[in-house]
Amino acid sequence: MEKVRIVIIVLSSFLFQNLALYSNWNDISPQGRKERIYSLDIPSKQKFVSLARYSTLFDTIFAVGWSSTTGTLFSTFDGGKKWNIYQLSSLFPFSVKFLNNSQVVVCGYNYIFDDAEVRFFDLFGNQINSFEFNGESLPYSKNFFDCLVDSLNILFCGYGNSIYRYSLSEQSWQQHFVDSNQVFLKLKKFDFKTQQGDVSLGFLLGGKSYQNPTRLYYSNPELSEWNFLTDCNERFPAFELSDFYFTNWDFENNFPDGFLVGTIDDTIAILRSKPNERTFEFAFKQQNIEQPVGVFAFNQGENVVVLLSNGAFIVSGNGGVDWEYKFTDNIPKQVTGGLFFNFESEELLPDVIWRKLDVLAFGIDGTIQRFNGDYSLSVEAGNNISDQNCDEVEVWDFLGRLIYKTIDTYWFDKNFVKGLSRGVYFVVKKAKGNPCKSMIYIFF
Incomplete structure (x- = not known):
């Protein structure tokens, strides 16, 4: 008897309507604060988690921000119901990261000693400890905008044309030159599964000034050598790059597969990479007063999510070929950044795929918002048998009634959910009259 694969798909109403308005941001901001939040982090960012562990993942959050007069470290251990607030004397912080479950590292600008x-x-x-880059015991750097925690090291970027690497085991510093006359604003590391094996590479965003980031660099797996990747302005004049996300690495061309988001004047621009040509192309472009502040991709790059400054999303479910706005109730304060978290578990039932996408957004006037994890931005359907030879689809409701039948399996995959109400459905795909895939869809 053919094995039935059960798939739970968590859907919100916007999957059934174009440009639907829905409310699923939860305001967890520390009340009465005026600092702009520049960064936040949670202790665990593992992709695979148990359902019990998931319920507590966002209990502990650390954030940093500053106003015109002071820098602040924020912490919560109950998901934002209560915040602890610590003043950071003489420091305007730009980034906070968890080292482990007991320490965090903060970097930024000392406005007393410049x-x-x-x-x-x-x-x-x-x-616990501090290091000042004043040109005496350590090289001079005016400011650090971001940091990246690796298993063995912490990397810092900002002014100084270099990456500064701190060894956690040796508690020592190294300076790695990257490029002249550049300010570096953002550090990321991606884990790629390729035909040549698993590899982790670092990526660095920079520009001639902190107001005009256009250049990307990539590292070796040890994060000790950095190479120029691309300057977006060479092909896209006036493009200002705000965020990037890569899903794969092409070893033959030394180029990533993924997406860049930014603006060209008052136009939102999403760029998709073309590794074989070592370049990027427009995937989406539209005039809009909102700014893209974050991008995330999952499901092997098929699902792409772009966060806008008003809390809305631009999403794609087919690798950036087609895009659609997903409007939310506007966040009351402007969002300037966000962290995306994609979790998976298979412990509900045998062969059940459970997927969650959460977003923590931050911005001006102390705003910290969590995207409601009870909703998913994608349809996730699992299958245990290849369906490339399937030529017929049947959909049965919970009472055993045949409610839909088609021989166009491609149209079914692309469009059938838009016409179904909430409920439980049994879907059978057939090849020459014989079932080749069976699924249970639960829409709620």
Whole structure:
């Protein structure tokens, strides 16, 4: 008897309507604060989690921000119901990252001594250590905009034409030159599964000034050497790059597969890479007063999510070929950045795929928002048998009634969910009259 694969698909109403308005942002901001939030982090970012573990993933959040007069470290251990607030004397912080479950690292600008500074804290806001880049014991750098925690090192970027790497085991510093006359604003690392094996590479965003980021660099697996990747302005004049996300690496061409988001004047632009040509092309372009502030891709790059400054999304379910707006109730304060979290589990039932996409957004006036994890931005359907030879589809309702039948399996895959109401459906795909795939869809 053919094995039935059960798939739970969590859907919100916007999957059934174009440009639907729905409300699924949860305001967890510390009340009465005026600092702009520049960064936040949670301790665990593992992709595969248990359902019990998932319920507590967002209990602990650390964030940093500053106003015109002071820098602040924020922490919560109950998902934002109560925030602890620590003033950071003389430091305007730009980035915070968890080292482990007991420490965080903060980097930014020391406005008293006009140089970059790194501070380590425990989870109760107690400072453990600090390093100042004043040109004496360490090279001079004016500011650090971002940091990246690796298993063995922490990397910092900002002014100084270099990456500064701190060894966690040796507690020592190394400076790695990257490029002249550049300011580096963002550090990311991606884990790629390729035909040549698994590889992790670092990526760095920079530009001639912090207001005009256009250049990308990539590292070796050890994160100790950095190479120029592309300058977006060479092909797309006036393009300002705000975020990037890569899903694969082409070893033959030394180029990533993924997406860039940014603006050209008052136009939102999403670029998709073409690794075989070592370049990018327009995937989406539209005039809009909102700014793209983050991009994320999952499901082997098929699902792409772009966060806008008003809390809305631009999404694609086919690798960036087609795009659609997903409007939300506007966040009351402007969003300037966000972190995306994609979790999977198969512990509900044998062969059940459970997927969650959560977003933590942050911005001006202390705003911190969590995208409601009870909704998914994608339809996730699993299958245990290849359906490329299937030529017929049947859909049965919970009472055993045949409600839909078609011989166009491609149209079914692309469009059938738009015509179904909430409920439980049994779907059978057939090849020459014999079932080749069976699924149970649960829409709620």
